Amino acid sequence: MKRVIYLFIIAFAFNITNVKAQEKDPTIEAIVKEANENSQLENIGHELMDVVGPRLVGTPQMLNAHNWAIEKYKSWGIDARKEKWGEWRGWERGITHIDMIEPRVQSLSGMQLAWNPSTGSKGITAEVIVLPKNIKDSISFQKWLPSVKGKLVLISMKQPTGRPDYNWEEFATEESFQKMKDERDAQTKAWRENISKTGYNTRSIIPVLEEAGAAGIIASNWSRGFGVNKIFSARTKKIPTVDLELEDYGMLYRLAESGHTPKLKIIAESKELGRVPTFNTIAEIKGSEKPDEYIILSAHFDSWDGGTGATDNGTGTMVMMEAMRLIKKYYPNPKRTIIAGHWGSEEQGLNGSRAFVEDHPEVVEGLQALFNQDNGTGRVVRISGGGFLNSYDYLSRWLYAVPNNITKHIETTFPGSPAGGGSDYASFLAKGAPAFSLSSLNWSYWNYTWHTNRDTYDKIVFDDVRNNAILTAILAYMASEDAEKTSREKIVLPINPRTGKQRTWPTPRSPNRDGGRN
Incomplete structure (x- = not known):
């Protein structure tokens, strides 16, 4: 009798294991395996931060970054292009020497x-x-x-x-x-x-x-x-x-x-380059069933130039590029169109993403979801529903497919509240489109790397960035495969305790398309 019970338990356990194995998604498994065993993040980071360098709007380095990204995407078989959104003061940094000569x-x-x-x-x-x-x-x-x-x-x-x-x-x-x-x-x-x-x-x-x-x-x-x-x-x-x-x-x-x-000698060489065009870089994998519905992987491409813009926002850029590479390799025919948006001039007021929103109403209208990453090198630890009443229904479905070793670190807030600014997802939120911030652990971001002279490659924590690329790729895959279009129903916003008036949804703002004038 004991033997019969023992064999029954073994058979039951085997069947459960079998069912679970059948439930595993081969696309997700392939994405995770590739990201962990053949990551391109170190190479992307080296080329972007060490070779291209800082990406101040209006500089030749910013233009070099756009051209580099397009060639990198093409090497992965992904269509990419520059989209002009405005003009800026052209300027190029030269050599700086600051020497005390007295006392x-x-x-x-x-x-x-x-x-x-x-x-x-x-x-x-x-x-x-x-x-x-x-x-x-x-x-x-x-x-x-x-x-x-x-x-x-x-x-x-x-x-x-x-x-x-x-x-x-x-x-x-x-x-x-x-x-x-x-x-x-x-x-x-x-x-x-x-x-x-x-x-x-x-x-x-x-x-x-x-x-x-x-x-x-x-x-x-x-x-x-x-x-x-x-x-x-x-x-x-x-x-x-x-x-x-x-x-x-x-x-x-x-x-x-x-x-x-004290007396100083200062040599600070630079070049004025007149008015120069400014761009977003857009990479795209066309949808096979619903090409007019979109998932956007969002990160600003520009930086200040005290360092090389590694954590603001080199790491966000790396996440979106690696996620696109993984998607193209293991999900080459998505149901919905998947776009990577590398925005210009975020640092001067979300100009690139605001311009895209104005210039592409059809994308905003067809947006299934946007995922934005822009606050340092750490693993994602917070995702908010952004003020969309039913965001729990779809975000929780998509997150369920992500490996537990990643999601166990993430705190979710539903339905959350809309962001009025701060990063590029706010440009889309203001139009009522479902856009979400993948907020990360800060790794002393605010003091040590945010807009500083120490925002350099050596501050990147690649294990955390790799997890973020996996998370982003799987969210994009799940959002693309979802049979339902995401709901845009908004919450009723609460009373502002400072004013006693009801809060209102953020309103769209136009970009500065002619910036940096002296």
């Missing part, structure tokens, strides 16, 4: 800010000064202003520490840590009040200094991490603006404050 010689770590005019190969040499400490009012500031003529002006606050807070928290006494924070808060408040007494703010004071005859502007936009600064664009039209890393900036500030009169 001693030292090369400093920093860089020219974007779209800044060239100093020429001879550069400029000038004394460094700081803003006055105790500005009485705008009249006294105007009296001081002529003293900037021919000088390099330090316009950022001298930070009291170059150690990030987590380092203080680990090693300092509780009393010392609190003392540092209190003193820093007081210093920051005093700095802001001092600037406001000039009659300007930290941005509007820069062209005033230029107009007064300053030889150049020196800033330090510290990002609260070791050796890391935010790098954006210049606000001067004729004189150099450079950003120095905190350590060198603080040294200059102390030297100037103590009367040791």
